[in-house]
Amino acid sequence: MRDEIVLATHGLTRRFGGLVAVNDVDFDVKANEIHAILGPNGAGKSTLINLLSGEIPPSEGQVLYRQQPIQGKSARQIARMGIGRSHQKTNIFPRLSCLQNCELAARIHMGGVFGSWRSRQTAQKVSERAQEVLDTCQLNHRAHTTASDMSYGEQRQLQIAMVLATAPSLMLLDEPMAGMGREETAQVTELLASLTDRYTLVLIEHDMDSVFRLADRITVMVDGCVLESGPTEQIRTSEKVRDVYLGRHDEGATA
Amino acid sequence: MLHRYPKRVAFIMLVLTALVAAFPLWGEAVFGNQANFMLEKLTLMLILALFAMSLDLLVGIVGLVSLGHALFFGLGAYTLALASPDFSPASMWWMLPLVMGVSACVALIVGVLVIRTKGIFFIMTTLAFGQMLYYFISTSQFAGGTDGVFIMFRPSLALGERTLVDLDNPYSFFYFCLGMLLLGYFFLRWLTRSYFGQVLDGIHDNEHRMQALGYATSGYKLVAFVIAGVMAAVAGMLAAMQYGFANPAQLGWHTSGEVLMMLILGGMGTIFGPILGAFAYEILLYLYEHATTHWPILMGLTIIAAVLVLPRGIAGLIIAPPWRRKRQTASEAVSEKENASIATSAQPVTQRKEN
Incomplete structure (x- = not known):
């Protein structure tokens, strides 16, 4: 392997x-x-x-x-x-919260938008996955902060969190x-x-x-x-x- | 948080809705024998507000500036006019689904072709499609050419033999339009706060990034385009019912431009802003038209002034009033920042993100 x-x-x-x-x-x-x-x-x-x-x-x-x-x-x-990638330039969704940014990334790989619309279970899983990557990146205390209000370093970390949320190999x-x-x-x-x-x-x-x-x-x-x-x-x-x-x-x- | 606004927004909107809904009670006292005319004007404003709101989904939420949105407005009007029987009223139960179905199909076809373009090219292709239908309709015999088509009977809304809402009565038609506007508003409010709405916000902010995350952004844009088209067609149908005819002018780019101005005036991307914009625009139009024959100059100056002074429109004024902003800068900078982040949800046209 x-x-x-x-x-x-x-x-x-x-x-x-x-x-x-x-x-x-x-x-x-x-x-x-x-x-x-x-x-x-x-x-x-x-x-x-x-x-x-x-x-x-x-x-x-x-x-x-x-x-x-x-x-x-x-x-x-x-x-x-x-394949997940992050960019040299900070590339997040500034108007969404930190958690929403990660959810957006996680959702498409877990049944997509319509999947989470249909089932509460998928929505739950997406949210858990997003929380998990925020934990990994030590950003959970910022989960509900609007991304544009975070410090530069935190935004860079959020970007890595978003790549992680897509569960790339x-x-x-x-x-x-x-x-x-x-x-x-x-x-x-x-x-x-x-x-x-x-x-x-x-x-x-x-x-x-x-x-x-x-x-x-x-x-x-x-x-x-x-x-x-x-x-x-x-x-x-x-x-x-x-x-x-x-x-x-x-x-x-x-x- | 995005698409969530301070409490005063809900308060102001509730008061205004109540005021409009209660017009039959105070209209006559204020306008005297002009009350019926004013009721008609008000009904038209409700219809235009629905139209403007549908465009906001495209322009304010997804970030696609369309200059051909009147295509769907006119399409709704013509579908009603051409499908109505000559000697009896049509039933709303099939007319509304028909208008929605026809506009959805057209929006799907046009959408597939225009959605791959961006920025100025999107503006130009939507304009082109709008003008195509405009010239087709205004030179077609079956559609009455430049005269348009008269509607002999307004559709009826009945259950069996019983009339639910008498749409021929101006008062009930007024409430019917108010109902449709509220329905449209709550639908868009739900949509923008849903997961789907989040994807649209993502596309607005950075489409490239959304694709890199794995989103088929064209599909989402297409769905938004179709929804906006269907809503505009419903507004067009109501307008045709109100006027009693469908006219090529309802299809032209002039109408598309007007509704875009309502959006600018009201504040884009807020859903409630365009409603205020439609009312403000129509009231200004009424005043200017009565003041001078050169009213377009006044209107133009007003729009320019609005863009300069209120880049986020009337909605921006309510979400973050200037006197509040000043007070906060004086006291603490942090809450100012929070305030600004709320205000960014209503965005000026010029603020485009690069990839």
């Missing part, structure tokens, strides 16, 4: 006009691991995650989720397959800790660490400490290409990676 490959890409390439944002990337994610993607700004991390979630189509190559190509499927279908998180304070970062790191027994995570993150603490494997990208990919220890001690981050390989760092 542990070594089952959940997500794989073959020769994945994406061009925007003359710019090759992602260039011939082979990449795989195993079940229940945290796979982090590192790289300087402009390395193509966000494009890669958009390709993985099917939000943009690749120019070449393909993405396989449990041996099935996701190409040509709509965002909705991909979400229904079990694969979570794609785009910089979940961006803009957070140290305390909040630690909290989210802990939260993500606690999820690995149930979920598979692909994580883009700039916070090196958290990445090295959390990730089982790390893929480092520069200029749209994979520089190196392997277990966390290997990356930590890699000369090539150190060069990129210390600025000796500087073309990609400013792109």
Whole structure:
């Protein structure tokens, strides 16, 4: 089970006009691991995650989720397959309460809107599921607060809670800790660490400490290409990676 | 919480409803021999309020600005006019389902085609469909061309031999319209607070995110479009009963524009706002028309002033009155924030979210 490959890409390439944002990337994610993607700004991390979630189509190559190509499927279908993602920009429903946000996410995967309309049981289950993810994310004290009234860090956490509420088997998180304070970062790191027994995570993150603490494997990208990919220890001690981050390989760092 | 408003909203609406409902008691004392004319005006306002409310579901709740909503209003009117027998009144028991059924089918067909567009393109495609039907009807022999169709008998509402509501009597017709408006209001109130309504709010705020969660947003938008269309058709049917004819003008973009102005004036996304908007618009129209022949200028200026001064319409004024807001800023900033979050549920047209 542990070594089952959940997500794989073959020769994945994406061009925007003359710019090759992602260039011939082979990449795989195993079940229940945290796979982090590192790289300087402009390395193509966000494009890669958009390709993985099917939000943009690749120019070449393909993405396989449990041996099935996701190409040509709509965002909705991909979400229904079990891929949940969070965005770099905070992306919640500001006028709904914290709990309602999670319910909205949970409901579609538990019989849909019409299911909860018909049966009290489904509505109950949806509400329980939403409460549960709020518990997991330690947001239950904010359950009835309107989302726009919560602090930035809490909103970011709510976003993770919403992805969890859809009960995905694969979570794609785009910089979940961006803009957070140290305390909040630690909290989210802990939260993500606690999820690995149930979920598979692909994580883009700039916070090196958290990445090295959390990730089982790390893929480092520069200029749209994979520089190196392997277990966390290997990356930590890699000369090539150190060069990129210390600025000796500087073309990609400013792109 | 969304779609839940301070108690004074319910209070004000109750008082206004009671005042309108009691018009037969005070109408004659205030308007003298004009009372019957005023009753007709008031009935028309009730009908337009139902129409405006149906558009609010699309514009205010889902965030789809339609400039072709009169299509359904006119469709309801023409369905009634063309389906009514010439020499006897139709029965409301089949006329109402017929109007609703026809408009639902048309809304479904038009909806499937327009719902995939967004923003300005949605405005243009709805406008196009509205104008298509307008020109088709105004050049068709069977629909009486530009003259429209006269309705010889108002439908009757009877159970067996007994008449339940005598719709020919202006007073009972007035109460019938009031009843339909209340029915429509409570239906939309229930709908917006339901799970379905929550999905519509989600689509309004961030459709892209809803899709990423797994929602087939087009389906929900289509259902909302059909519901709005059916409600507008019922309003159109009532209007045709009131006037005694169906006319192409009821279909045109001018009517769509007018109802949109009622929405802006009343406050979008609140359901009760458009009711106030319809009344305010019609009262202003009456006053301006009597004051000057150049009334469109005055109306235009009023709408501009309303958008500048009251971006959330009359509803916004009731939900968060300015004097209250000022007092709170002075005392504590926190409750101001809470207040503002309530006020955001009534939104100005310009506030669109990006994906």
